[in-house]
Amino acid sequence: EVQLVESGGDLVQPGGSLRLSCVASGFTFSTYWMHWVRQAPGTGLVCLALINTDGSSTKYADSVKGRFTISRDNAKDTLFLQINSLRPEDTARYYCATAAGHWGRGTLVTVSS
Amino acid sequence: EIVMTQSPATLSVSPGERATLSCRASQSVSSNLAWFQQKPGQAPRLLIYGASTRATGIPARFSGSGSGTEFTLTISSLQSEDFAVYYCQQYIDWWTFGQGTKVEIK
Numbered sequence: 684e685v686q687l688v689e690s691g692g693d694l695v696q697p698g699g700s701l702r703l704s705c706v707a708s709g710f711t712f713s714t715y716w717m718h719w720v721r722q723a724p725g726t727g728l729v730c731l732a733l734i735n736t737d738g739s740s741t742k743y744a745d746s747v748k749g750r751f752t753i754s755r756d757n758a759k760d761t762l763f764l765q766i767n768s769l770r771p772e773d774t775a776r777y778y779c780a781t782a783a784g785h786w787g788r789g790t791l792v793t794v795s796s
Numbered sequence: 797e798i799v800m801t802q803s804p805a806t807l808s809v810s811p812g813e814r815a816t817l818s819c820r821a822s823q824s825v826s827s828n829l830a831w832f833q834q835k836p837g838q839a840p841r842l843l844i845y846g847a848s849t850r851a852t853g854i855p856a857r858f859s860g861s862g863s864g865t866e867f868t869l870t871i872s873s874l875q876s877e878d879f880a881v882y883y884c885q886q887y888i889d890w891w892t893f894g895q896g897t898k899v900e901i902k
Contacts, residue, residue, distance in 0.1 A: 718891060728832075728840065728883060730891035742890070782887075784830065784842030784851060 685709040692790030705762040705779030713757040721775040802894035808902040815871040819884035828888035
């Protein structure tokens, strides 16, 4: 069974940083492009970043470019999202997802003083 | 960026009735269109990809159609578990999602 389990979400102050993780199982992680998507409370879905299979190519939404960094460790079947300079508008549930349509349950990031 | 627009925002349907949801792309996405279902507190669940192919385990009452810029998701006979929010997504260029259609009980 395909599983994606996110972790690392927390309550942080504006300007803070977090590193989100997504552990994959049940499929060959190293052969899939991966995405991070977020959903602010009561709103829709926004793709933030994607990474190719070996991590050599990444792309970001304009709203997070320069603050967010996506990376992966294929040896550990794990996807990461480093989030810096957090703003209140970054408050959301963050999901990892495969290009094949599998999603984790998400991890909650709250940015507030 | 390709903008996806869904209509209506809310659809009130009685159990057993047919529901038709629409999605329009700001430019052609060919058949690179997926539909997701999301229930409160849950992750999105893939229903349809390639505009019309049901994902594994999705009941036959869900069907997708369209290509280019106009797409439709049809639920032939709504069951109680189908009341949820539905999102369309294009994946020809980046990923962008529609704002969602909430299917509620009439």
